[in-house]
Amino acid sequence: MTAQHFLLAFTLLASTTASADEATTTITATSPAMAVVVDEPAFALRLGVDVTGGVFFPGPAPGAGLAARIGVQRKRLGLLVELGILAGSGGIAGGGDDHTASGAIFALASATPGLQYDLGAGAFIGAGVVLGAGLWAHTTDVVDDDTVTQQVSKSATFIPGLDARVGWRFGEQHQLTLTVGAKALASAVRTDTVVVSTSAAPTASVVEGIGWAVLPTLSIGYDFN
């Protein structure tokens, strides 16, 4: 085996095991006789999993979920699809003359194709399009004297949106990840409002339109690459 052959074999092996940063490096061998430039492989496979916590607004409703991602990476740029589930519930009540209480529940299964860019030093940013299915429902009650104004909003099943994130790789082989992100979600929403009192018949109204929700998230993950 010549020095050239050895160098080529080493390069191919390295391309399947190196981290993303390493995979983008052009390996140049020099010898007194010649300089050899070997191209890196076109793409590196990326696989990973995340455990995610988040807070859904309107709510606030804390939630938790799991995600898996698969994609390819060339140099610093990755093209990934994340498949995840996220669900939660919660509410808040406050005092005052007009007592208000609200609560929310959400459950989202989503596929998020997106791009990820390595900034170096383990940091990365990403963005994607959320193709979600699930539901969210939000209730609000306002109590004022003998009257209670009750409102409930319920989303449609299709919940699209946008996802943005920034993260860091850490650990000995940069296989652990910590990611801060946010999803902006939209869906067709029906909102029912009814005003009830101890002394009069209920009055009701219905509004249908587009509703928005925001879901900041914090994920801890593992890259298998």
Added chain:
Amino acid sequence: MTTTNVASSTHAFLEDDVSTRSLLFAPLLLCLSVAGCTFDSDEQFPSALMTTTRALFAAVSDTTAAEIDAQYLDRAYPPLPEVPAALSDVATIDIEEVAGFSVWTLTPKADASALRLLYIHGGGWVNELDTGHLTMLAELITRTGVTVTVPIYGLAPEHTVAEATPFLDAVYQRLLDEGAADTIRVGGDSAGGNIALAQVMHWRDLGLPLPARVFLFAPAPDIAFADPAIAALDPFDGLDLDAVRQWGHYWSGDLDPRDPILSPLHGTFDDLPPLFITVGTAEMLFVDNRSLAAALGADVLLVENATSVLPSPRRSRHAVLMYPGAFHVFHLARTLPEADDVLRRLVEFVVEETP
């Protein structure tokens, strides 16, 4: 500030229809048990836990009458529940047969009082007594020393009101034979509240001595759910309007739904013992209970917190307590602060001396 987990408060709701809803929400409840929590900055009602649980109900898909028929008309008859430790710890349970149906008697193991309670369970006329009822009764036994009689009436659609009325007449007559009427209380929830009120009015019409007090958790005053305003609250309720109408239709059998034995709202309210009624403002039954309160001339209280009190002096023998934002039979969800509040008020009513 208090925090509470949501998942446990959904227990009573899920027990209404375990076979479908628990399957539907099992994955969701798993997440909720980990993540769901609420924050209350004061002790006003509704609590955050109440509104959050209602958000879960809002997510439930509506059912149609045809789906209800498919679910109930060819079903296996529902089994009786396991006795929860909360009850077996405080009471002995004797089961007898009266007029062809079972009757459970729950006798306090300690500190029994002279009070006796005939409790008619709810479940939409189609669902059996469940552990939520028994757990609540265990709490009532502990706090009052009352001996509880629970008639296991035949459920619709296999049975109708025509079979329940003579059975409950026989059970009540037995209580009258065993002691004075002024030691008797009658209670019920939801469909059981409907049956309890209808039976007390029926016993009045028969000229029988009446129980000293009657309490009803979210009773169904009109089995036809005919008031058009009810539909406005359907999106807020874990129950479905088409479903309850169909269940009521099963229970009615051949009787006119306006018969007071089915729909006490269409009866007369003279000479009734004091009634204590609770209802949530976020349930469909709020509409008919508000009408019932007006027909009774009852004192009405919107219970905004634990210190809310009825007018003093009271104008009426009857009281209707409306809990803001509360869902149907919330008293069975023992983690709710509202459930604690209603039980405390109920205990005062049950043990109160007859005026």
